[in-house]
Amino acid sequence: MIRLSKVSLHLGKSDQAASVQFELPHFEAKAGELVALTGPSVCGKSTLLNLISGLRRSEEGEVVVSGVNLKNLTPAELDRHRGANCGMIFQTFHLLAPFTATENVAVGLRFGARNHKNPNQMAVEVLNRVGLGDRLDACPDQLSVGQRQRVAIARAIAGDAPILLADEPTGSLDPQTGWEIFTLLKEIAEEDNRTLLLVTHDPAMAENMPKSFDCSELVGPAKNTLVEEVSAS
Amino acid sequence: MNFLVMAWRYLKFRWLVSLLTVLGISIGVALVCAVLALRHESERALSRDAGLYDLVAGGKGSPLQLVLSSVYHLDSPTGNLPYKVYERLRRDSRVLWAAPVGLGDNYSGYRIVGTEKHFFELPKRNGDPFFQFSKGKAFDDRFEVVLGSQVAESSKLNIGDTFFGTHGLVEVPGAEVHRDFPYRVSGILSPTGTAQDRAIFGTLKSVWEIHETEDLLHSAIQGSAIMAKDKTKETTAILIRLKTPGLRLWMADEIREGTDGIASVPINEIMRFQQGIIGPVQQILLAVAGAVVGVSCLTVLITLHQAAERRRRDIAILRSLGAFPREVATLVFSEGVLLTAAGILLGLLIGHGGLALAVGPFREATGLLLDAWQFPRSELLAVLTMAGCGAIASLFPAISCYKNTPIQDLQLSE
Numbered sequence: 001m002i003r004l005s006k007v008s009l010h011l012g013k014s015d016q017a018a019s020v021q022f023e024l025p026h027f028e029a030k031a032g033e034l035v036a037l038t039g040p041s042v043c044g045k046s047t048l049l050n051l052i053s054g055l056r057r058s059e060e061g062e063v064v065v066s067g068v069n070l071k072n073l074t075p076a077e078l079d080r081h082r083g084a085n086c087g088m089i090f091q092t093f094h095l096l097a098p099f100t101a102t103e104n105v106a107v108g109l110r111f112g113a114r115n116h117k118n119p120n121q122m123a124v125e126v127l128n129r130v131g132l133g134d135r136l137d138a139c140p141d142q143l144s145v146g147q148r149q150r151v152a153i154a155r156a157i158a159g160d161a162p163i164l165l166a167d168e169p170t171g172s173l174d175p176q177t178g179w180e181i182f183t184l185l186k187e188i189a190e191e192d193n194r195t196l197l198l199v200t201h202d203p204a205m206a207e208n209m210p211k212s213f214d215c216s217e218l219v220g221p222a223k224n225t226l227v228e229e230v231s232a233s
Numbered sequence: 234m235n236f237l238v239m240a241w242r243y244l245k246f247r248w249l250v251s252l253l254t255v256l257g258i259s260i261g262v263a264l265v266c267a268v269l270a271l272r273h274e275s276e277r278a279l280s281r282d283a284g285l286y287d288l289v290a291g292g293k294g295s296p297l298q299l300v301l302s303s304v305y306h307l308d309s310p311t312g313n314l315p316y317k318v319y320e321r322l323r324r325d326s327r328v329l330w331a332a333p334v335g336l337g338d339n340y341s342g343y344r345i346v347g348t349e350k351h352f353f354e355l356p357k358r359n360g361d362p363f364f365q366f367s368k369g370k371a372f373d374d375r376f377e378v379v380l381g382s383q384v385a386e387s388s389k390l391n392i393g394d395t396f397f398g399t400h401g402l403v404e405v406p407g408a409e410v411h412r413d414f415p416y417r418v419s420g421i422l423s424p425t426g427t428a429q430d431r432a433i434f435g436t437l438k439s440v441w442e443i444h445e446t447e448d449l450l451h452s453a454i455q456g457s458a459i460m461a462k463d464k465t466k467e468t469t470a471i472l473i474r475l476k477t478p479g480l481r482l483w484m485a486d487e488i489r490e491g492t493d494g495i496a497s498v499p500i501n502e503i504m505r506f507q508q509g510i511i512g513p514v515q516q517i518l519l520a521v522a523g524a525v526v527g528v529s530c531l532t533v534l535i536t537l538h539q540a541a542e543r544r545r546r547d548i549a550i551l552r553s554l555g556a557f558p559r560e561v562a563t564l565v566f567s568e569g570v571l572l573t574a575a576g577i578l579l580g581l582l583i584g585h586g587g588l589a590l591a592v593g594p595f596r597e598a599t600g601l602l603l604d605a606w607q608f609p610r611s612e613l614l615a616v617l618t619m620a621g622c623g624a625i626a627s628l629f630p631a632i633s634c635y636k637n638t639p640i641q642d643l644q645l646s647e
Contacts, residue, residue, distance in 0.1 A: 050640060053553070055552075055553065055639060055640045055643070056640055075558070076557060076558075079552070079555055079556070079557050079558070080555070080557075082553065082554075082555045083554065083555020083556070084555070086555075088553050088554070090643070094546070094550045094553070094643070095550075096547050096550065096551075097246065097547075098242045098243055098245065098246035099242060103242075107239070107551070107554070108554040108555075111551055111554060111555060111556035111557070111560050155554070159554075159555070
C-alpha cells in the first residue's frame, strides 16, 4: 500500500548552510495497517506524511502509494492522488472559519478528484458517524476543540480515502478528549479497513497501535553542509 | 456549494472590508455613470428643443443668447425686430411655419411668451403636431393664455383661473405687477419634455398692450388705440421652421442682410455650446470619476490580495484536501468578480438613482426633462471597462494562489 525506500530531501530554507537533510532508508505500511509514528519534535514525522500525501516531493528514492510512484506524477496528478487516496487530519484542525460543520466536510468533497455528487448528504452521514449529528450547522468558533477535531476527522474520512494521515491529531486537546479522538480514529480505520498513520508524542497511544515506527533518526545535517565543514577544517 | 457561493460566504465572513470595497467601487461607478448619463441626456434634451426650429431671428447680439432666450427661455433677449420682418417671413414660400416671440413679463418666474395662435400648430419633424392640449384650448381673446405643463403643475392654475403678470423675465421681489391686465387660462399643454413646459403662452398683442400702455399712460386703456401704431410693433424673436432644412444657412444670411437683426441655427449654437462650455467641464468630471474608478480597482486589488494573504492557510487546507490550483484560483477570482459586480450594480443604482432625484429640480430650473434610467452606449462601455479592470485586479491574487505551494502555508500556522 505504502512503500518509501532510500528517500532523501533537503528541508528548511534554500540556503544550504541552514538546511537539514531528511533520510529515510525504508518504510512500509500495508493496506488497513495502523501505524504510530513517534519521535521528538522536528524529527521528520510530518515530512513523512507530506511525502505520502504528495505535498512534498522526494529528491531521491521512491515513494510508492497504492502502486504508484509519486515521483513520476505531475503536480496536477499529485493533487488528484491526494484527493483520492489521502484523508489528512492536523493538530490545529484546519477548519474553514466561515463554514458550518456540514459545509466544512462538504467542501472537502467538492474539490479535486473527490468531486462528490451529493457532498452535503455525505457530510451529514459522516458527521453523524463521528458523533456530531446535533452540531451540523455550527461554525468552528461555536464548537469545542474536541468537536472541531471530530469535524476534521469527518472531513478526512468523507472522501473514502484508503489512507488516513493524522499529524498529531490530539496535540491540542486535553488528555481525556485526546484519548476519545484517538479511539474514534482507530475505530474508524479498523472498521473501514483504512491505513492509518498517526503521528503522536503520547507513548500510551503509540502502545495502543498495532505497529509503531520511530522517526528519531530521519533528520540530520544536510550532506552539503558536512562536506563544507570537512573542507573548511 | 459552488465557487460563487463559497466566495460569497468568504465575503460575508469579512463583511466590513467587503462592504467598504464595494462602496469604493460603487462611488467611482456612480460618478462615471452619472456624468455620462447626464451628458447623454442633456444632449438629447437640448437637441430635442433645438431641433424643433430651423432658425431663430432676433435683435443684434450673441446668437447663443438669442437661442437660449427664445428657445430655452433661459437668457435675456438680444433685442427686438420689427413685426413686419415676421410678417414677411411668414409669407415666404420657403417657410413652413413661423411664430413671433414677445417677452417682457413673468408669472412666478415662468416667462409669459407673447405669440400667435398658430404657434401651437408647430409640427414635429415627422409632421405630427408637437403640442397637445391636456385641457382646454388655444387662446382666442388677447388676454387668454395657455400654460406649459410644468407651470400648470406648480402653479395649480386651472382652466378659467386668472392671474397677473409681473414685469421682467425673472421673479424679483418688489417688481411691478400688471394688476390692470389679468390673464385668464384657456388651455394647458401636455408635457413635451422641453423648455416649453415651463412657459406661459399668450398673445403678442397682450404683451404690446401691457407695455405700451404702461409706458404711455401707466393705466389701463383700450388696446385698439395702441394697435393702430403699427410702426411701434416689435417682436423679441421669430421662430422659424423651413420646408427644406438645407436652406437654413442661406435664409440666415438673408435675414442678417435684410434686417438689423441676426438669425441663428439653434442646433448649431447648442452643439457649439456643448462642445465649448459643457464639454470641457464634463471631461474634467469624467477624468475625476475615472480616477475614482482607478482607485477603486486598486482597492479591489489590495483587498483581494490581503484577503488571499489572510486565507493562505485556508487555500492550503483546500489544496491538502486535493483541490486543484485552478480551483482555488477560481475561488479567489470569484470573490473579486463578486466584489466588482456588486460595486458596479450598486454604483449604477446610486448614479441613476441620484440622477432620478435630480430630474425634478433640473426640470424646474431648465425645463428639460431627463430620463434618469436611460443607459447610453458610452456608459455601457465605461461599465464594461470597469468590470474588466475589476476582473484584472482579481486575477493577481488568483494567480498568486495558483502558484503557492500549500505545504508552506500549512506549516505557517503550526
